[in-house]
Amino acid sequence: MRARQLGTWMAALTLVVGCNQPADGTANREPSTAAKQFDPCSIPDDAIAAAGLDPATRSAGAGNGLTTPGWQICSWDGPSGDAWYYYSISFSMNHDLEEIRLQPGNVDHSEIEFAGRVGLQYRMDLRERLSVCNIAFDTQAGVAAVMASSFRASQTKGDLCEIVRQHTEQLHGVFPAS
Template sequence: MGHRITLGLLTSLLALGVVACEDTTHGATTTSTTTVKALFDPCTGIPDDVVLKAGADPATEESGIAGVHQSGWEICGWRAPKYFVTVYSTGRTVSEFERKPGNVDFADVTVAGRQGRQFRVEGASKNLGCDVVFPASQGAVQLAILNRPGQDDLQDPCAVLYRVGESIVPVLPR
């Protein structure tokens, strides 16, 4: 049952990450003009050895959110013993992430030599997760770490993100 609760929490949080960049105007959802075909696919673009170096298990790879593709996004996630690693790829811009209500605590950071914008998502899991979004020619790519609830001796998720980012960020599109 604990696994189902953790999976449910993760699914909810990942859905928040995708919804985190939707923008509605008078009930109509606006989308980026970048075609989905042009997006980087983290499941095929991040090699298994890179996932292993990030401390995650390549065999746990999951595309989309709970296996469901999200329009306008390419998403891939993996499990590590104490955290989840998720990479999002979108045609949206870093500015759109910054304007989304609920995305807070933005700061300029450098991960693996690449400039990005660190942020957190408001809510009950705010202190369990850390995200960095990087501009890319397609729009943006996002690296997210979410500590696994219920684990002992959890590290600061942003510290984990910087460590994981050393292997993953160099293979992300610019």
């Protein structure tokens, strides 16, 4: 089930930020040829477990055979034994926070501060958008887009915006510096 939902989310993300020209015609950030893109799946299992996620459920990529050029993606289920949601990190050297902010499918924006960073909390305008919450923030190496999503809207047991923020704060040290 998670692969299908993550695949749907990533397909939407790819459609809205996947091309290399935003709506205003300015070029996106070009990746440094010397820089290596941050891979969220490289986050150590002990950091994932300390954040309250299940490291045994690590899933790389968007699932369902979808490709997401320019994005590294990794996700984990919530706490073992009561995993009603998953947490996903997408990272790109080719995009930035402003690009995510300007995408018409991203709604309910609010500026947030967490762990010494400034970010954008938003929801993707999907049919069941109350079962997903996103935070995006720029780093020196690119943009991180993190998400918490319930496996099924009917299974949602808590505030996904609070959950995504909590896990992102707990993992703040593993992301490239802002």
